[in-house]
Amino acid sequence: MAMSLDNYRLKLKGKELVPVVVGGMGVNISTAELALEAARLGGVGHISDAGTEALADLRYGTKFGRKKFERYRGYIDNPDKSDVHFDLETLAEAQKLHVDDTMGRKRGDGMIFLNCMEKLLMNNPRETLRTRLSAAMDAGIDGITLSAGLHLKSLQVVQDHPRFRDVMFGIIVSSARALKLFMRSAARVERWPDYIVVEGPLAGGHLAFGPDDWFEYDLGIITAEVLEYLRGEDLDIPVIPAGGVFTGADAVHFVENGAAAVQVATRFTITQESGLPSAAKQAYLKAREEDIYVSTMSPTGYPMRLLKQSPALQASSKPNCESLGYVLDAKGQCSYLDRYYEELAANKNKFPVVEDKFCLCTQMRAYRVWTCGQNTYRLKDVTEKLPDGSYRLPTVEEVFNDYQHG
Numbered sequence: 001m002a003m004s005l006d007n008y009r010l011k012l013k014g015k016e017l018v019p020v021v022v023g024g025m026g027v028n029i030s031t032a033e034l035a036l037e038a039a040r041l042g043g044v045g046h047i048s049d050a051g052t053e054a055l056a057d058l059r060y061g062t063k064f065g066r067k068k069f070e071r072y073r074g075y076i077d078n079p080d081k082s083d084v085h086f087d088l089e090t091l092a093e094a095q096k097l098h099v100d101d102t103m104g105r106k107r108g109d110g111m112i113f114l115n116c117m118e119k120l121l122m123n124n125p126r127e128t129l130r131t132r133l134s135a136a137m138d139a140g141i142d143g144i145t146l147s148a149g150l151h152l153k154s155l156q157v158v159q160d161h162p163r164f165r166d167v168m169f170g171i172i173v174s175s176a177r178a179l180k181l182f183m184r185s186a187a188r189v190e191r192w193p194d195y196i197v198v199e200g201p202l203a204g205g206h207l208a209f210g211p212d213d214w215f216e217y218d219l220g221i222i223t224a225e226v227l228e229y230l231r232g233e234d235l236d237i238p239v240i241p242a243g244g245v246f247t248g249a250d251a252v253h254f255v256e257n258g259a260a261a262v263q264v265a266t267r268f269t270i271t272q273e274s275g276l277p278s279a280a281k282q283a284y285l286k287a288r289e290e291d292i293y294v295s296t297m298s299p300t301g302y303p304m305r306l307l308k309q310s311p312a313l314q315a316s317s318k319p320n321c322e323s324l325g326y327v328l329d330a331k332g333q334c335s336y337l338d339r340y341y342e343e344l345a346a347n348k349n350k351f352p353v354v355e356d357k358f359c360l361c362t363q364m365r366a367y368r369v370w371t372c373g374q375n376t377y378r379l380k381d382v383t384e385k386l387p388d389g390s391y392r393l394p395t396v397e398e399v400f401n402d403y404q405h406g
């Protein structure tokens with residue numbers, strides 16, 4: 001009889017979990033409700049800290065963005081944002097609010113991890129990262145997955161935190177080479193990651209692969225290279241492939257080849273618990289293969305897989321670094337900002353049209369960047385069309401069970 005994923009368990013620090021990890025999807029696409037269902041069912045769910053304060057404002061009615069805006073409103077027409085900073089205490093408060101609320105509602109034997117999007121440098125990379133990680137640990141998060149950034153000092157900045165050795169730390173890499181670099185920095189604080197997510201070219205969100213070469217890479221091959229590297233170093237760390245694992249059978253294939261679990265996201269974007277607005281969910285369900293592409297529009301500098309119908313591609317927006325400003329780098333710069341002011345200077349008195357970048361902060365917060373995995377066009381095959389022509393949205397439980405038992 002064919003094996004199902006339920007024949008396997010992900011072992012993390014002595015705990016046994018269903019080997020399904022639902023990946024982080026910012027801003028508030030992988031909601032607490034989505035993550036909590038994955039944990040209740042015995043797997044791992046991720047909440048995301050992309051846009052921490054904006055997320056708290058969306059979910060808990062706080063006014064952190066407004067407060068920051070009041071403080072920095074004088075910078076609105078000033079292209080130099082180097083003095084526009086996050087207040088670290090407020091940032092910690094926002095992070096704690098979200099993690100605390102989520103952890104307080106946790107049921108079942110699974111775990112809740114935080115996806116920490118390191119590439120959001122927040123005009124003060126080291127201190128804002130330290131604050132985000134520390135606040136999440138203070139508020140009792142089970143684990144932290146460091147993603148999209150590969151700061152080699154991430155572990156170092158929190159090495160004195162009392163939970164540094166008991167919380168789970170994971171890292172997302174897209175090659176054995178990137179993992180080697182991270183392991184060198186981990187050796188310096190004598191702390192290996194507790195799990196390693198290997199994200200391949202079919203994933204959603206920001207990617208380590210570009211528009212012209214993503215199809216030359218293969219998740220199975222990269223995962224095998226990572227496993228071989230770990231064996232060579234005599235390290236037994238769970239490896240979790242991600243990107244394009246669409247069915248339970250796909251997942252079984254990976255665990256039969258040495259993976260400890262799989263990380264999945266696209267199947268959950270259109271669940272009832274996902275934070276995407278209903279119109280976006282239906283657009284994902286209607287997507288055709290040719291609607292999905294890898295774009296260079298994100299000002300983070302990383303390629304990002306998108307749906308061509310993303311509203312962010314239709315119209316530019318005024319930068320909003322005074323209340324948001326998550327993408328600002330260590331010098332207070334952002335490539336969208338640069339392009340916006342270039343266009344403004346070139347076309348005086350007209351609203352600038354920036355065609356090659358979007359304002360990630362503003363557009364993600366408004367759910368106008370429809371990032372998705374390469375398999376999004378297959379979503380329609382795993383649900384039903386309703387009489388009114390729309391698609392039925394499954395629950396997290398249905399999709400989770402489909403991976404676990406399907």
Ligand SMILES: Cc1cc2nc3c(=O)[nH]c(=O)nc-3n(C[C@H](O)[C@H](O)[C@H](O)COP(=O)(O)O)c2cc1C
Pocket residue numbers: 022023024025026027029048050115117147148172199202203204205206242243244245263264265266267269371372373374375
């Ligand atoms: C809508 C969406 C948003 C995502 N956002 C993030 C993110 O904020 N941070 C991150 O590390 N990965 C992000 N990802 C990647 C997922 O966590 C996951 O690793 C990957 O998409 C798994 O592949 P699959 O979507 O084919 O199942 C996102 C994926 C999707 C589909």
